Amino acid sequence: MANSKYEYVRLFEQPDNLLPQTWIVVRIDGRGFHKLSDKYGFEKPNDRRALDLMNAAAVSVMKDLPDLTIAYGVSDEYSFVFHPNCELFERRSAKLVTTIVSGFTAAYVYQWPKFFPDKPLQLSNLPTFDGRAVQYPNASILRDYMSWRQVDCHINNLYNTTFWSMVLIGGMTNVEAEKELQGTVSSDKNEILFSRFGINYNNEPEFFKKGSVVYRQYQLQEPEAVGTTTAHTQQDDEPISQLSRTQQEKIRKLRRKAQVVVEHVDIIKDDFWLRRPWLLS
């Protein structure tokens, strides 16, 4: 029943509930961070403080939203993964995306002074993020998504490490370095790094090569025990919505209590997922 003659305007709002039982990935990305990183003097190619700040903001978001399973971050972007059982905001896309984007941005801005004590934020150059939600129908495709982001991290980091070595150590101009790198493959860049600058790319920090993965830490599985532990009981596989209220509450409590960790490891190979079976179950 309408409360006023204006109530009909609600009909213009479109539903945007995401499909049930799919993995939801909300990817956020810093807006104009190329310029922002110049403005606040980020070190090139990888400013450790800026990456630590991204990770600190991601940990805040993970702690705030127990429905999140895992997150992966590189450069000015972060992907947050909601479990298929997530019923937050009735899975409404805009609600999920905006809650993550504003929560992340608030945590990023709040913690900025801790990571950049000598570089106060200016109202005319505030960090902002955009975001989108994408649905993936099964764990295998979700893993391909995560692999896609980590491969991207590797490709960009190899390029950036080579580019900035040519500029900062080799004394080339940006244009000269860019021109020489055009059309090169990975082995060419590895060769340039090694022969000209004595840099073995393999020895670069894992933090830069692998990006950051954030997740709730329970008990690590021993690889040899993996075969037995991946066989879940029927109850484990049941959607959370079919569990009783007390069971749901128990799972939420466990998630809330679990320690949130940040690691710089390979998430493309099976090992990471086999050792942490709770992430995809």
Ligand code: ATP
């Ligand atoms: P858009 O608004 O389209 O996303 P953008 O300028 O943010 O534009 P991106 O493709 O997102 O472009 O790239 C982010 C850029 O931010 C990088 O290319 C790099 O220049 C800079 N950047 C982000 N994080 C760091 C960091 N930790 N250290 C140094 N530079 C960084």
Ligand code: ATP
């Ligand atoms: P939801 O997360 O679903 O939006 P909510 O608690 O934010 O829940 P809203 O319907 O958005 O609920 O209503 C916002 C509420 O916040 C108001 O009902 C009021 O209680 C409070 N509020 C917001 N702004 C003010 C203000 N300036 N002064 C006092 N109370 C306020």
Ligand code: MG
């Ligand atoms: Mg963008």
Ligand code: MG
């Ligand atoms: Mg960006």
Ligand code: MG
């Ligand atoms: Mg980006």
Ligand code: MG
């Ligand atoms: Mg409100």
Ligand code: MG
């Ligand atoms: Mg309101």
